[in-house]
Amino acid sequence: MFKWFGLVNFVPYTKVDGFAEHLRDGRIMGSRCRGCGAVTFPPRSDCSACLDGNFEFIEYSGRSTLQTYTRIEAAPTGFENHAPYIVGVVDLEEGGRALAWFGDTVREEDIEIDMDLQLVPRMSEEEEAIRVYYSLERPGTQWVKTLGSA
Amino acid sequence: MRVGIIGIGHGVFGRRSDATVQELAFEAFRAAIQDAGLQPGDVDASVIGAVPEYHKQRSLAGVVQEYLGLLPRPTWLTEAACASGSAAIRSGWLAIRAGVHDVVAVIGCQKMTELDTSEILALMGRVGEVQWESGFGTTFPAYYAMLARRHMHEFGTTKDQLAAVAVKNHHYGARNPYALFRKEITVEKARQSDPVATPFHVYDCCANADGAACVILASEERARELSASPVWLSGMGCATASMSVLRRASLVGLPSAVTAASEAYDMAGVDAADIKVAEVHDCFTIAEILAYEDLGFCPRGEGGPFVAEGRTYIGGDLPVNVDGGLKAKGHPIGATGVSMTYEIVKQLRGAAEDRQVPGADVGLTHNVGGIGQYCFVQILTRD
Numbered sequence: 001m002f003k004w005f006g007l008v009n010f011v012p013y014t015k016v017d018g019f020a021e022h023l024r025d026g027r028i029m030g031s032r033c034r035g036c037g038a039v040t041f042p043p044r045s046d047c048s049a050c051l052d053g054n055f056e057f058i059e060y061s062g063r064s065t066l067q068t069y070t071r072i073e074a075a076p077t078g079f080e081n082h083a084p085y086i087v088g089v090v091d092l093e094e095g096g097r098a099l100a101w102f103g104d105t106v107r108e109e110d111i112e113i114d115m116d117l118q119l120v121p122r123m124s125e126e127e128e129a130i131r132v133y134y135s136l137e138r139p140g141t142q143w144v145k146t147l148g149s150a
Numbered sequence: 151m152r153v154g155i156i157g158i159g160h161g162v163f164g165r166r167s168d169a170t171v172q173e174l175a176f177e178a179f180r181a182a183i184q185d186a187g188l189q190p191g192d193v194d195a196s197v198i199g200a201v202p203e204y205h206k207q208r209s210l211a212g213v214v215q216e217y218l219g220l221l222p223r224p225t226w227l228t229e230a231a232c233a234s235g236s237a238a239i240r241s242g243w244l245a246i247r248a249g250v251h252d253v254v255a256v257i258g259c260q261k262m263t264e265l266d267t268s269e270i271l272a273l274m275g276r277v278g279e280v281q282w283e284s285g286f287g288t289t290f291p292a293y294y295a296m297l298a299r300r301h302m303h304e305f306g307t308t309k310d311q312l313a314a315v316a317v318k319n320h321h322y323g324a325r326n327p328y329a330l331f332r333k334e335i336t337v338e339k340a341r342q343s344d345p346v347a348t349p350f351h352v353y354d355c356c357a358n359a360d361g362a363a364c365v366i367l368a369s370e371e372r373a374r375e376l377s378a379s380p381v382w383l384s385g386m387g388c389a390t391a392s393m394s395v396l397r398r399a400s401l402v403g404l405p406s407a408v409t410a411a412s413e414a415y416d417m418a419g420v421d422a423a424d425i426k427v428a429e430v431h432d433c434f435t436i437a438e439i440l441a442y443e444d445l446g447f448c449p450r451g452e453g454g455p456f457v458a459e460g461r462t463y464i465g466g467d468l469p470v471n472v473d474g475g476l477k478a479k480g481h482p483i484g485a486t487g488v489s490m491t492y493e494i495v496k497q498l499r500g501a502a503e504d505r506q507v508p509g510a511d512v513g514l515t516h517n518v519g520g521i522g523q524y525c526f527v528q529i530l531t532r533d
Binding site for chain 1: 268271272274275276280281282283284285286287288289291292295296297299300303344345346347348349350394395396397401
């Protein structure tokens, strides 16, 4: 159900669509190639190193450090009501990077490049539409099952 | 076999509500054919550089070919985002090197103002990788802003240094009759403009525009027959980097630019110290600073002081974007790469008038597509 992923979703179908179900259940998953063991995040089904098409999901801790960030003032379609919002790119402890919004546990004035952060699963249910994503939070922040009323 | 440029043409960049995209293409083509002293019938084929999703007209190459009166000769479109123009030149160069065509017209053309604001805002939300990034509302300025933020963190690059790029390019844009913005600005004005994506303000960003540029390429033999002063495509580098910034080892440069530059320098048998004038892809102010470093004009991390000290003005170490760059000319994305080559040919001919770089005999263009997904570097020389 990859159509759940993102505040706006452009790509409903992918071979790694199980990623969104894991995210709904509070797990952030990378992928490991069954052929050569290469680990990637974001996950991918096909290994460009050994060309194997078999992969398994592996759980990531979410521990990460901030590579860079920006506060977006001029927003594209679908995000007009959210602007301004702060996007960051983090280096994940297990390898790879993630791009996400900062959540409520980090104040803008406290944001510094190279700071430790926690990539935390997020889920919201509105009128039966499930949205799953992740956000950048203070280290130690726990996943909560839903935002708003459960 | 070398490939020479024997004709160049350029239209006015800006909001061209007066013209269709094929009419814009015609302006540049006519000027280039006349500059070369040819007739349309002398052209064996054309390559069109454009990004299709901005135009209502689908399959643009055939439409342009018909309007230029080049039927039934072959034409095709090249797309490499904002580097589509340089991709078209490379495609024409390949066709001549392959011995298939002798004279090729390369036309970069783009009409970006056909779309209304809502369509542009929708497109703006899909500039990154749509699977993992666009769902977080990323934008084109936001990506370069994040590269800027990292550069500032690692090397102490300042917002004043970013603004210095805009000030320089507006200084030269004010002297270019084809530029969209023909007025000088100050660092203060740039710093006070509206925020777009921190640390960028409006003046850190180039503007969408309509426009076209054309170069006529010829085989070495035909170039010598047809032109008294051909300019040679002596080094042609091209490389690709990951679509997603999530998969880049470093965010303080564009790896595609480093690779493309090295390939172009090797092919031409020159290095950065030989370049007398350069056109680089300043879609955002940081992009020009990254270009200095990726191309070896200055050491990594020193691009900020390099521009702020005035070393890329005419009279400095290496004049860059003395036609105003994307920043002041405007950025019709399919036309930009061809416009860069146009300017370097003009400089190497010694015909750039009050913007002439003295002694310009080796020039460089650096045209980037997307957030560095594509990079094309050309080294141009004269006899």
